[in-house]
């Protein structure tokens with residue numbers, strides 16, 4: 135394979151008798167999971183799940199060792215698939231990357247054609263990774279909410295973990311789609327930034343006092359929740375008739391203590407959002423929208439941070455401490 139060097143750099147995670155550890159290694163293509171499309175990786179991006187996987191704080195890997203990185207964008211250098219030709223730009227997110235097969239923190243990667251997505255018109259590879267799984271999940275949330283009847287005239291949508299990657303893109307995306315957005319954040323110093331992205335109200339996480347009745351005053355028509363735990367439980371009691379809660383994350387906890395009353399008395403729907411397992415047809419459709427009518431207007435500003443493979447570990451600790459602000463992209467080889 136003329137275009138692929140025999141050795142290249144990758145950030146690989148091990149979990150064996152020597153312990154849980156991760157770092158940069160020299161690998162060859164045959165060290166990687168198989169796939170009929172080989173790409174030269176240009177950009178990746180950092181997600182909360184990448185931080186859990188790289189540090190071992192969450193059991194993400196289902197086999198080891200694996201190259202980390204649930205998001206990847208690059209250029210095809212070799213393909214046995216009629217669907218992708220050398221020179222074409224592609225991306226992949228979730229779909230088992232860094233879970234059951236090697237992920238995007240590598241200079242070269244093999245992908246099965248049936249998880250690859252053509253780079254949408256309207257996005258550079260850097261922008262695609264600025265969206266990454268976070269942006270894709272915001273889009274999947276809105277898609278599922280609207281499929282279940284959510285409309286802007288029903289009232290405001292609240293976004294939790296609003297300053298993080300998924301949260302900030304959700305604020306921007308929902309606002310552009312015509313919704314009034316309220317943002318819940320732990321960072322009062324970012325109220326102005328969230329308002330700039332479109333949030334009409336910003337609420338400090340520390341000022342929330344959920345009542346404990348099964349149904350409290352209905353404050354919002356729907357929700358994109360990245361926090362889980364007590365936050366999600368409180369939200370179930372405060373969403374209005376027929377509203378949708380897109381349940382995405384667990385940055386604040388994985389438990390859920392609530393009652394059936396919001397569901398059976400207000401018709402509230404709790405929608406499970408699984409970006410990893412999204413079917414490929416829906417995945418390609420949503421990526422196409424993200425490059426076009428759903429492209430977040432402030433995407434280039436939401437990309438707050440750019441790092442090399444070597445710099446990633448310093449970011450992981452901040453993510454797990456709740457310090458993320460917007461998105462961090464990983465520059466593997468500049469090729470946009």
Ligand SMILES: NC(=O)c1ccc[n+]([C@@H]2O[C@H](COP(=O)([O-])OP(=O)(O)OC[C@H]3O[C@@H](n4cnc5c(N)ncnc54)[C@H](OP(=O)(O)O)[C@@H]3O)[C@@H](O)[C@H]2O)c1
Pocket residue numbers: 180181182183267268271294295296297298299300301318319320321339360361381382383384385386387407408409410453454455456457458459460
């Ligand atoms: N279901 C899916 O398919 C899917 C896809 C992508 C992400 N997720 C999940 O969504 C969540 C956010 O992901 P992300 O990549 O956007 O992460 P991120 O960029 O690191 O943002 C996380 C944000 O969560 C907020 N947060 C609230 N309580 C927290 C706590 N106790 N610890 C840490 N953060 C806390 C913080 O924002 P504020 O300070 O503004 O509150 C933080 O900036 C994660 O749980 C992730 O696993 C799920």
